[in-house]
Amino acid sequence: MAVGDVSMPHMHVVQGVKIGSAEAYVRYPNRRDLVIFEFAQGTNVAGVFTQNAFCAAPVHVSKLHLEQANPRYLVINTGNANAGTGKLGMENAQLTCLKLAELAEVEQYEVLPFSTGVIGEQLPIDRLVQGLPPALDTLDENSWVDAATGIMTTDTTPKGASEQFELDGVTYSMTGISKGAGMIRPNMATMLSFVATDVPIARNLVQQMLKISADQSFNRITVDGDTSTNDSCIFAATGLAGGIEISSVEDPRYAMVLDVLSRVMKRLAQLIIRDGEGATKFITVTVEGGNDTQECCDIAYSIAHSPLVKTAIFASDPNWGRILAAIGYAGVKDLDVEKIQVWLDDVQICKDGGAAADYTEEAGARVMSQTEMMIRVDLGRGQAKDTVYTCDLSYDYVKINADYRS
Amino acid sequence: MAVGDVSMPHMHVVQGVKIGSAEAYVRYPNRRDLVIFEFAQGTNVAGVFTQNAFCAAPVHVSKLHLEQANPRYLVINTGNANAGTGKLGMENAQLTCLKLAELAEVEQYEVLPFSTGVIGEQLPIDRLVQGLPPALDTLDENSWVDAATGIMTTDTTPKGASEQFELDGVTYSMTGISKGAGMIRPNMATMLSFVATDVPIARNLVQQMLKISADQSFNRITVDGDTSTNDSCIFAATGLAGGIEISSVEDPRYAMVLDVLSRVMKRLAQLIIRDGEGATKFITVTVEGGNDTQECCDIAYSIAHSPLVKTAIFASDPNWGRILAAIGYAGVKDLDVEKIQVWLDDVQICKDGGAAADYTEEAGARVMSQTEMMIRVDLGRGQAKDTVYTCDLSYDYVKINADYRS
Numbered sequence: 164m165a166v167g168d169v170s171m172p173h174m175h176v177v178q179g180v181k182i183g184s185a186e187a188y189v190r191y192p193n194r195r196d197l198v199i200f201e202f203a204q205g206t207n208v209a210g211v212f213t214q215n216a217f218c219a220a221p222v223h224v225s226k227l228h229l230e231q232a233n234p235r236y237l238v239i240n241t242g243n244a245n246a247g248t249g250k251l252g253m254e255n256a257q258l259t260c261l262k263l264a265e266l267a268e269v270e271q272y273e274v275l276p277f278s279t280g281v282i283g284e285q286l287p288i289d290r291l292v293q294g295l296p297p298a299l300d301t302l303d304e305n306s307w308v309d310a311a312t313g314i315m316t317t318d319t320t321p322k323g324a325s326e327q328f329e330l331d332g333v334t335y336s337m338t339g340i341s342k343g344a345g346m347i348r349p350n351m352a353t354m355l356s357f358v359a360t361d362v363p364i365a366r367n368l369v370q371q372m373l374k375i376s377a378d379q380s381f382n383r384i385t386v387d388g389d390t391s392t393n394d395s396c397i398f399a400a401t402g403l404a405g406g407i408e409i410s411s412v413e414d415p416r417y418a419m420v421l422d423v424l425s426r427v428m429k430r431l432a433q434l435i436i437r438d439g440e441g442a443t444k445f446i447t448v449t450v451e452g453g454n455d456t457q458e459c460c461d462i463a464y465s466i467a468h469s470p471l472v473k474t475a476i477f478a479s480d481p482n483w484g485r486i487l488a489a490i491g492y493a494g495v496k497d498l499d500v501e502k503i504q505v506w507l508d509d510v511q512i513c514k515d516g517g518a519a520a521d522y523t524e525e526a527g528a529r530v531m532s533q534t535e536m537m538i539r540v541d542l543g544r545g546q547a548k549d550t551v552y553t554c555d556l557s558y559d560y561v562k563i564n565a566d567y568r569s
Numbered sequence: 570m571a572v573g574d575v576s577m578p579h580m581h582v583v584q585g586v587k588i589g590s591a592e593a594y595v596r597y598p599n600r601r602d603l604v605i606f607e608f609a610q611g612t613n614v615a616g617v618f619t620q621n622a623f624c625a626a627p628v629h630v631s632k633l634h635l636e637q638a639n640p641r642y643l644v645i646n647t648g649n650a651n652a653g654t655g656k657l658g659m660e661n662a663q664l665t666c667l668k669l670a671e672l673a674e675v676e677q678y679e680v681l682p683f684s685t686g687v688i689g690e691q692l693p694i695d696r697l698v699q700g701l702p703p704a705l706d707t708l709d710e711n712s713w714v715d716a717a718t719g720i721m722t723t724d725t726t727p728k729g730a731s732e733q734f735e736l737d738g739v740t741y742s743m744t745g746i747s748k749g750a751g752m753i754r755p756n757m758a759t760m761l762s763f764v765a766t767d768v769p770i771a772r773n774l775v776q777q778m779l780k781i782s783a784d785q786s787f788n789r790i791t792v793d794g795d796t797s798t799n800d801s802c803i804f805a806a807t808g809l810a811g812g813i814e815i816s817s818v819e820d821p822r823y824a825m826v827l828d829v830l831s832r833v834m835k836r837l838a839q840l841i842i843r844d845g846e847g848a849t850k851f852i853t854v855t856v857e858g859g860n861d862t863q864e865c866c867d868i869a870y871s872i873a874h875s876p877l878v879k880t881a882i883f884a885s886d887p888n889w890g891r892i893l894a895a896i897g898y899a900g901v902k903d904l905d906v907e908k909i910q911v912w913l914d915d916v917q918i919c920k921d922g923g924a925a926a927d928y929t930e931e932a933g934a935r936v937m938s939q940t941e942m943m944i945r946v947d948l949g950r951g952q953a954k955d956t957v958y959t960c961d962l963s964y965d966y967v968k969i970n971a972d973y974r975s
Contacts, residue, residue: 214898215894215897215898216896216897216898216899216901216904216906217893217894217896217897217906217922218897244890246890247889247890247893247919247922247923247924248923248924249921249922249923281890282890282893282894283889283890283923283924391894392890392893392894392897470876470962470966474966474967477967483653483688483689484650484652484653484687484688484689484798487623487652487653487688487689487798488621488623488688488797488798490622490623491621491622491623491624491798492620492621492622493622495622498622500622500623513653515655516623516653516655517653517654517655517658517689518653518654518655518689556876556967557967558964558967558968560876560880560967561880561883561962561963561964561966561967562964
């Protein structure tokens with residue numbers, strides 16, 4: 164069961180974005196496992212993708228196509244990741260684009276493919292291609308919830324975020340969906356996210372805004388440190404709500420849109436952690452007082468990845484020795500442990516590298532028993548700060564991942 | 570329950586090494602929780618210690634004392650790690666050495682202290698000091714098994730390895746003990762190991778041999794990636810069995826003794842994995858065909874740390890996509906996935922970066938159901954090779970670590 168509020172908000176229409184879906188029987192029958200996004204002509208699109216060296220065929224093709232032009236269509240299937248599938252996998256990803264391009268009368272490189280599901284099996288390409296016409300037939304501006312549901316694999320809930328905002332008297336929307344039950348089943352839990360707005364934004368800024376927001380959201384969540392072969396995140400700006408195009412970071416609207424995008428993407432990323440299979444707690448790990456962002460991140464991830472910290476939190480055990488140990492082995496050079504402070508929410512557990520004098524197990528246990536908590540570390544040597552989001556490690560994590568594919 | 574054969578071998582006496590123990594009531598009553606090693610005058614001693622920035626007080630003191638002289642005594646307590654204990658912790662570690670030095674009539678810096686147990690609590694220094702005389706009273710050459718038992722914390726079995734061998738007509742012994750139920754409870758599972766031989770070896774070579782052997786043993790095991798604040802490994806060469814001192818790596822006996830030491834330490838390290846709490850399988854991860862040792866290690870650890878790979882092995886599920894994904898996110902530059910081969914024992918699961926054509930789930934499942942298995946990866950780009958040892962991730966891992974301290 165997901166942690167905290169994961170309810171679907173009202174999903175505002177984004178002018179220039181239509182969504183269709185169909186039952187293609189990629190892996191299971193009676194599932195709308197094929198989703199198509201259509202972007203209006205002139206939409207500027209950017210993408211960020213997995214760093215995994217074994218990235219899947221659709222990731223290769225999407226990157227290639229994005230370099231050539233703004234895409235007009237995204238085609239997404241669940242049930243099969245088309246990863247570890249060699250040349251035939253590449254051909255099938257290309258063929259999917261080609262067939263959709265023919266039907267929609269665009270160029271093949273104007274279609275980006277996405278796949279999520281089991282690794283190492285070939286796509287049922289005939290059924291997938293047969294699903295394209297019915298998916299195109301259902302294209303509609305109001306289908307964001309259908310899309311969020313269609314791209315689910317092991318997710319227990321569809322994931323969406325949406326805001327409406329005004330810039331210079333024009334009302335705009337920003338709406339997005341995500342999937343991925345916490346990267347804890349990479350065979351079925353690729354992280355995918357698609358966000359769109361009808362603000363007019365120059366293409367280079369679309370890419371820049373996506374990169375900045377991804378670094379604060381999808382690149383700051385972890386369930387178990389495993390990175391999928393298919394992770395992808397797309398941001399599209401149609402510009403169809405009107406107004407003058409944002410073409411410079413000096414434009415005050417740039418910062419305002421970036422703010423909305425970061426909030427929407429952070430929500431979409433956090434929803435993945437909240438729905439992490441086996442998760443019973445949502446944990447924010449903030450490291451401040453560092454020399455640079457990198458060392459703050461290294462220590463935050465070291466804590467967030469530690470199975471010992473995560474099992475202690477599952478058990479509501481304020482075992483602060485495990486947190487100190489995780490800070491200590493993060494590999495950060497010249498760490499002066501005597502300057503380190505650690506808090507669980509408002510309770511200081513570690514002062515100047517040792518146990519805080521007024522710390523009590525009761526106070527620690529109180530925070531640890533909450534379903535949401537923050538671990539905050541101050542390195543006491545600089546101004547840098549960063550934050551990572553994670554969940555606890557429960558019996559169910561092992562159960563789910565050990566039983567999977569049975 | 571430990572995996573495979575973990576029985577205690579015959580522990581050969583090492584001439585010049587005596588061991589005593591006492592009930593000091595550090596944490597629990599009626600436990601011989603205080604162990605003392607006495608080395609004969611002239612023994613050459615070397616140590617390797619945890620890289621954790623939060624290293625414990627006894628680690629600081631041991632390093633300091635080792636720089637000053639060869640130690641004559643080691644004093645080891647279980648039940649309390651004396652870590653995260655600030656200045657008082659340092660004073661207590663020093664006081665332990667001082668009191669033992671007074672009783673044994675040596676210098677304070679000729680004593681090295683070791684502690685393992687809960688983090689963040691002060692040593693019961695009075696009871697510990699009171700335990701020193703009775704521990705000294707029991708010093709005996711035949712107490713290796715008592716020592717192995719005395720230093721246990723959550724270990725389910727005492728861990729020992731011992732060999733007798735001949736060099737130039739002289740018979741020597743190499744005997745060692747270790748503890749640490751797999752670093753899965755760092756509060757109680759510091760890894761400690763003490764190895765001694767009666768071969769005469771120059772001090773600089775003792776250090777060199779220990780470093781080389783540790784890199785093939787204690788530095789190549791992992792249960793969950795967590796590194797304790799107290800990990801320490803000591804190697805002592807008394808020289809008391811006679812013969813000429815080994816003072817050069819050109820001496821053919823150097824390689825022979827190094828071979829014995831590496832075998833003994835590898836066994837002591839593997840015993841820790843076999844006794845990893847919750848472990849049901851012993852896994853050897855070998856990466857070959859790399860450009861250098863570092864990248865082989867990075868990939869081997871990426872696989873060995875992956876909770877997804879470890880849960881799949883627990884479930885006997887040949888989920889090779891998870892292994893490929895772990896190779897892919899190890900951060901090794903310019904990996905050509907099309908050159909990568911992966912085997913589970915003799916079964917090739919991945920050929921040239923994709924599924925091996927003749928691979929069957931049945932063959933994979935057969936290997937995965939064994940209690941001992943090897944994951945072998947060939948990167949196909951160089952001559953380097955390295956091996957890491959680990960265990961699976963079971964329900965019991967979470968149970969033990971979540972329930973701990975309750």
